Amino acid sequence: MQLEGRRIFFRYPNASAEVFSDLYFRIPGPGFHALFGPSGVGKTTLAKMLTGAIKGFDGEIAANGVRRVLYTYNLERLPGWSNVRAHFEEIAPSAGRRSMDELIETFGIEASLTSRFHRLSLGQQNRANLIRYLLQDFDLLIMDESLANVDELTREKIILKVKAMFPERCFLYISHNVAEVAKFCSQVLVLRSQSRTPQLASVQGYDHKEGAASDPGRLERAMLEIVHAA
C-alpha cells in the first residue's frame, strides 16, 4: 500500500492564489501518519483530493493498493432520530461488529450509548463519530481534527488502540498539535505555505506504540524537526 502525489498544481475556481504549486508527497505504507501545518495551507484541500472529492487539478495521485479512502472531520453529526448504539448497530458491517464493543470501551463512551447525539459533549460526539468510521471497510482513513475536544489522556489511549487494532491500515491524522503528531505518527507530512519550496516536507515521527519503552531524546528530535520544517 502506497500513496504518492507528483507535480500537483491546484487553484480554487475564481481564486487568485494557487493552493498547491508543484506539490510532491509520499505516504510509504500502512501506519499512523500525520498531515501537519498551519491553518489555511491546504490540509483539508489535500485530504479532499485524496478522497476524490476535489478533482480537476494538475498532476497525479498514484494509489497503489489503496482501494477505499474515507475522510472524517470533527463537525460531523449522527442523525438525531436514534441513539448512539442504535446508529452503530445500523451502520456497522457484520465484519466490524466484533471491534465495536472494544472500540466503545477504549473510547470511553459506554455511558453515552443510550443517548442521542445532540445530548453528548463535543468530545463524546467526536469519539462517537470516529468509532463509526473505524467500523467501516477502508484502506486509508483521513482524520481531520477528529479528536478535537477530547482530553489528552483519552486521545493518547485512543490513538494507541487504533494503531494496535488496525496495523495493516493507513491513517492520515490532521492535527495542529505538534507534540501529538511527533509522538504517535510514523510519517509526518508538514505542509507549508505556497511560497516555500518544497511546499511539503516529510519528517520521520517517533511512532510510539502501546507498551513500547519511551525515548525522550528521540521524541524531542522529532518535535524539533517538525517545528523546523513548518
Next chain:
Amino acid sequence: MLHRRVYQFFIIYFLGLGLLLALKYGLSLSDYVIPSPAEIWRTGRSYAGHYLLAVLNTLAVAILGHILSICLATAVAIIGRLTAWIGSFIRTAAFNIQAYPIVAVAPIIFILLGDGLASRLLIAAMICYFPLLLSFIGVFSEPVREIEHFYESTGRMTWRLQVKIRAFENIQKLTTVIVGSATMAMVGTIVAEFIAATAGIGYSIRIALYQSDLGKILVALFLIGVGTSLYLVSLEWIGNALQARLKSI
C-alpha cells in the same frame, strides 16, 4: 395554546366589531347599513346553527385541500431536489404561477370543473400549495453536509435516507410552514365558495351580501375565526407533539 389562539381572535374580532359600531353611532348610520348589537345578537341566535354546519363544511374542504397540497408539495420538492436544474425550474414556475391572483384563475376552474366539491378543493389546494412548495424545495434541496457526509462516503446514501435527514433536521421549519399555510387553505376555500360554489360558509356570505345583511356576515366571520383557530391549534399541537417525540429519548 387553545385559549391563547381563541382569545387573540376574540380581541381582534371584538375590536373590529367595536370599530363598526363606533362608525355606526358616530356617523348616525341606519340599522340597514350596520345593524345594532341587539340585531346582530338576534341574527346570531337564528343562524348560528346553520352557519356552524357551513363552517364545518368549509373546514372539511380546507383540511382536505391542505393535505392534498402538502402531499403534492412534498412529492414535487423531492423530485426538485434531484438536480439543480429541475429545482430551479420548479421554483421559477411556482413563483410565476402564484403571481396570478387566484380570483382571476378561479373562473377557469369553475368553467372546467363546475361549482361542486372538486373546484373548491382545487382552489383551496392551489392557494396554499405554492408557499408550501417553495419552502419544501428549500428544505429538501439544502444538504445537511455534517450528517450526509458519512452516508455518502460509505456508499449508504439513498434518496429516502436523504429526504429523512433533511426533513428531520428542518422539522420545526416544516411545521411552521404547514401551520401558516392552513390559514391560506381556509381562505382559499372561502374565496372559491364565494365566487361560484353552492355550499360552505363562503356561499352563505355571498347570499348574505346579496341580501345586504351585515349581521349575517358578522356571525359568519365569527364562526370562521373560531373554526380556523381550532384548526391551527390542532396543527400546532400535532407539530409540537411530533417534535417532542423526535427529540425525546
